[in-house]
Amino acid sequence: MLQDIDTLIVGAGFAGAVSARLLAEKGEKVLVVDKRNHIGGNCFDKIDFATGALIHMYGPHLFHTDNPEVWDFVSHFADMEVYEHRVKANIDGKLASLPFNLETLYEVFPNTVAMEMEIMLTESFGYGENVTILDLKKQKEPQLEFLANYIYDKVFVNYTMKQWGLGPEDIDKEVTARVPVRINRDSRYFTDRYQGVPIYGYTKLFENILDHDNIHILLNTPASDVLEIKSNKTYIFGKEFKGKVIYTGGIDALFNYEYKPLPYRSVFMEFEVFGKDRYQEAATVNYPNNFDFTRITEFKHIHKTFGKKDVTIILKEYPIAYEANKTEPYYPMFTKEAKAAYKKYEAKAKKVKNLILLGRLAEYKYYDMDDIIARAMEKVSSL
Numbered sequence: 013m014l015q016d017i018d019t020l021i022v023g024a025g026f027a028g029a030v031s032a033r034l035l036a037e038k039g040e041k042v043l044v045v046d047k048r049n050h051i052g053g054n055c056f057d058k059i060d061f062a063t064g065a066l067i068h069m070y071g072p073h074l075f076h077t078d079n080p081e082v083w084d085f086v087s088h089f090a091d092m093e094v095y096e097h098r099v100k101a102n103i104d105g106k107l108a109s110l111p112f113n114l115e116t117l118y119e120v121f122p123n124t125v126a127m128e129m130e131i132m133l134t135e136s137f138g139y140g141e142n143v144t145i146l147d148l149k150k151q152k153e154p155q156l157e158f159l160a161n162y163i164y165d166k167v168f169v170n171y172t173m174k175q176w177g178l179g180p181e182d183i184d185k186e187v188t189a190r191v192p193v194r195i196n197r198d199s200r201y202f203t204d205r206y207q208g209v210p211i212y213g214y215t216k217l218f219e220n221i222l223d224h225d226n227i228h229i230l231l232n233t234p235a236s237d238v239l240e241i242k243s244n245k246t247y248i249f250g251k252e253f254k255g256k257v258i259y260t261g262g263i264d265a266l267f268n269y270e271y272k273p274l275p276y277r278s279v280f281m282e283f284e285v286f287g288k289d290r291y292q293e294a295a296t297v298n299y300p301n302n303f304d305f306t307r308i309t310e311f312k313h314i315h316k317t318f319g320k321k322d323v324t325i326i327l328k329e330y331p332i333a334y335e336a337n338k339t340e341p342y343y344p345m346f347t348k349e350a351k352a353a354y355k356k357y358e359a360k361a362k363k364v365k366n367l368i369l370l371g372r373l374a375e376y377k378y379y380d381m382d383d384i385i386a387r388a389m390e391k392v393s394s395l
């Protein structure tokens with residue numbers, strides 16, 4: 013079997029699955045291994061038996077991209093239904109639209125105050141612009157300073173502390189920049205040209221991507237059962253392997269935590285069933301200032317064709333510390349120290365000429381699904 017394999021891929025998430033498909037179409041024989049008992053990586057979803065709803069087991073996944081090639085790729089393997097995600101933030105017990113935009117002003121302030129703030133924001137930044145909360149906080153004009161502090165206090169500081177264990181200033185500014193203050197009336201969570209979810213779910217999409225005669229999959233198989241790296245050479249089942257190895261897992265695990273585990277943030281996912289048709293008015297409600305969880309997502313809002321009447325299922329996300337081999341490494345940490353620690357592993361990996369690092373964990377980046385698909389396309393076309 014080994015002599016037949018051109019490429020070994022570790023991980024059956026988007027990074028692994030898209031690479032496998034593209035290589036298989038080029039005629040390569042690909043072996044994909046994943047330590048989990050399912051394909052799809054963190055996008056894995058399934059039907060919940062009690063409610064009939066389609067639930068995302070590792071947190072809510074909404075597909076959005078500006079890249080037509082990426083959209084064409086997913087649309088080729090799944091029927092994508094248009095879905096524009098809406099998020100509300102619980103601010104002092106009221107639900108307000110997020111990202112914070114001109115509409116949100118009217119939801120949280122009396123009309124006259126909101127109107128003044130709208131004028132101030134549009135005059136200062138221009139209609140249609142996005143401003144990060146950290147940039148808004150630099151404003152010296154008293155009313156804008158008040159607004160910046162209000163949004164910072166009510167939306168960002170405590171959510172970020174919960175999510176990362178760090179304040180907005182102590183983490184890379186790209187993190188809070190993902191949710192800018194918008195100087196327009198667009199209350200959608202994402203503004204990308206293409207937005208949607210696979211009608212029959214992500215797992216079905218992955219089944220279709222991986223359905224190719226040249227792809228063989230081994231589940232419940234940690235890389236360490238198959239792959240070994242010694243003296244910068246790769247070995248599969250104990251024999252030297254000169255084909256390509258695409259590794260999409262945590263790079264620290266690949267090198268046996270030689271330079272200590274990298275820091276990540278983990279999340280405890282708690283699902284709850286309720287005997288009513290709907291639990292909340294939006295797909296996701298964020299709780300910046302109360303409770304230990306960050307947000308609640310109700311799946312019936314996302315996959316509308318699934319779910320029984322008068323019963324619903326929600327997901328609460330509780331950020332927790334990451335412990336190697338105990339909790340899931342969901343989010344690479346975005347601090348200077350963490351990035352420096354990653355660089356050491358990266359330098360070691362570069363010495364292994366046939367090893368390719370790809371994906372959110374292996375590259376230690378805050379990639380969305382579309383970023384990963386684009387990365388995989390780019391990588392495979394360069395091979």
Ligand code: FAD
Nearest residue numbers: 023025026027047053054071073074235261371372380381
């Ligand atoms: P993963 O999906 O993590 O796949 C890696 C796979 O490798 C896993 O299956 C894992 O089991 C396997 N693996 C790891 N190590 C080993 C090993 N040693 N041996 C064998 N197998 C191994 N993106 C969006 O675009 N929209 C969203 O709404 C969105 N929501 C998100 C919500 C949450 C809570 C999280 C955590 C992420 C979200 N993302 C979202 C990001 C999205 O999950 C990632 O971009 C995408 O899953 C990354 O794909 P990947 O293949 O790099 O990694």
Ligand code: UDP
Nearest residue numbers: 101167168171172175187188190191298300
């Ligand atoms: N954020 C926040 N309050 C919110 C939503 C987001 O402070 O109500 C900050 C927080 O630091 C978070 C980041 O913005 O980690 C990015 O949010 P996003 O919703 O993109 O996070 P993800 O869906 O990737 O967990």
